[in-house]
Amino acid sequence: MTTTMQASRSGSGRAELREQILDVAARRFDVVGFRGTSLQDIAAEVGCAKASLLYHFDSKDAILAALMKPAVASMVELDQRLSGLDDEAARQAAIDGFIDLCLRYRRQIGVLYAEIPQMLRQPAFCDLEQMIDRLLDALSGRSTELESRFAALVVLAGISAARAKHLDLTDDELRPMLARIIDRTLGRPQQAHH
Numbered sequence: 001m002t003t004t005m006q007a008s009r010s011g012s013g014r015a016e017l018r019e020q021i022l023d024v025a026a027r028r029f030d031v032v033g034f035r036g037t038s039l040q041d042i043a044a045e046v047g048c049a050k051a052s053l054l055y056h057f058d059s060k061d062a063i064l065a066a067l068m069k070p071a072v073a074s075m076v077e078l079d080q081r082l083s084g085l086d087d088e089a090a091r092q093a094a095i096d097g098f099i100d101l102c103l104r105y106r107r108q109i110g111v112l113y114a115e116i117p118q119m120l121r122q123p124a125f126c127d128l129e130q131m132i133d134r135l136l137d138a139l140s141g142r143s144t145e146l147e148s149r150f151a152a153l154v155v156l157a158g159i160s161a162a163r164a165k166h167l168d169l170t171d172d173e174l175r176p177m178l179a180r181i182i183d184r185t186l187g188r189p190q191q192a193h194h
Contacts (some may be wrong), residue, residue, distance in 0.1 A: 010071040018056045020046045025063045029111045034064060034118055065124050068112060072125055079131045087142040094138035095186075098181040099178045102159050103171045132156070137184060151186050158185070 024045045028037040040062055043050040057063045062112075082090045102109055107151040112119070119125045139152035159178065 004031045014056070017046070017048060017052065021048075021053055021056055021063065022067050026067055026107045026111065029064070029067070030107050034060070034111070034115045039063075061118070064111070064115060064119065065122055068108055069118060069124065071101065071112065072110040072128060074104065075128070075131050075135075079134055082134065086136075090138040091141040091186075092140055093136055095182050096177065097161070098135065098139065099158075099175060099182070102178065103174060109160050113157065121186060125193070139182075141186075148186070155182050155185050 022040060025037070025042050027047070028041060037060070039053055040050055042063070043053045046053070058067065071176060078101065081097065082093055085093055103110075116128070117173075120129055136149065136152045136156060139155060141146040159182075
């Protein structure tokens with residue numbers, strides 16, 4: 001085997017191991033929580049030595065950051081889309097965007113809500129809390145009415161809890177159901193500020 005092929009196969013193996021580590025970590029963080037999962041637990045389930053895991057990630061926080069990075073990047077994109085929209089357009093875009101996030105990052109959503117305090121301590125996610133606040137604002141139609149804002153919070157937290165019970169449903173099954181539930185929960189904004 002040539003050195004180039006060996007290097008290519010070795011690089012491919014490292015990439016596969018990295019993805020396996022992230023998959024196992026996502027599942028464990030979702031089921032037993034971030035604090036309930038050790039690096040040794042992840043390594044044992046992946047079937048690698050802890051040293052191999054540490055080659056890819058120097059800490060459990062680094063695994064969490066890598067796991068959440070794509071979901072947070074999508075959240076940043078949604079946040080930017082919402083900023084230029086008027087109240088009702090922002091509300092509808094927030095609903096659609098939130099459903100897309102929930103479907104695309106089903107496992108990460110549960111980890112996100114459970115681990116927000118841990119994530120907010122990481123520099124890569126320092127803007128996350130403000131983005132979530134702006135998403136809540138958009139979901140409420142930018143209403144100043146307490147009930148509308150509370151309904152938006154219920155939607156955000158409730159979807160996170162519910163999605164864990166229905167990982168087996170397809171996106172096509174979940175999308176219309178989530179849209180109806182969110183629309184019923186939010187109702188019409190009572191008072192929007194301009």
